[in-house]
Amino acid sequence: MLEGSCHCGAVKIEVANAPTEVTSCNCSICRRLGTLWAYYPTGDVKITGATATYRWGDKTIDFHHCASCGCTTHWSPLPNRGNEDRMGINSRLLPPGVLAGARVRRLDGASDDWKYLDD
Numbered sequence: 001m002l003e004g005s006c007h008c009g010a011v012k013i014e015v016a017n018a019p020t021e022v023t024s025c026n027c028s029i030c031r032r033l034g035t036l037w038a039y040y041p042t043g044d045v046k047i048t049g050a051t052a053t054y055r056w057g058d059k060t061i062d063f064h065h066c067a068s069c070g071c072t073t074h075w076s077p078l079p080n081r082g083n084e085d086r087m088g089i090n091s092r093l094l095p096p097g098v099l100a101g102a103r104v105r106r107l108d109g110a111s112d113d114w115k116y117l118d119d
Helices: 096-102
Strands: 002-006 012-014 023-024 037-040 045-048 052-054 061-066 072-077 087-089 103-107
Touching: 002 023
Parallel strands: 023 103
Antiparallel strands: 002 012, 012 045, 023 037, 037 087, 052 061, 061 072, 072 087
């Protein structure tokens, strides 16, 4: 089990496996957040602690951040949007060595086609 946390430690994230691939997205919010998203089935992630949310764009996901220190922790899908089986965690909150072997993919979220730039 891998555990990550926000800066103050109030929010903890647990996943069973290290990500083999993470996504750097250049959409208007992700480029500002500076996150590297690791995707997991929603049932494979345990989040504890108080978060606040921000809903943006097409309103299909909520971005979560620690209610105390403000670190972006994850995004979660909204119900009845057809994407309930996947969520993203901010892999930068995991121990640094965990990301050493992960491939970083570059997603062009700033365009309308949402394609990976490294294909």
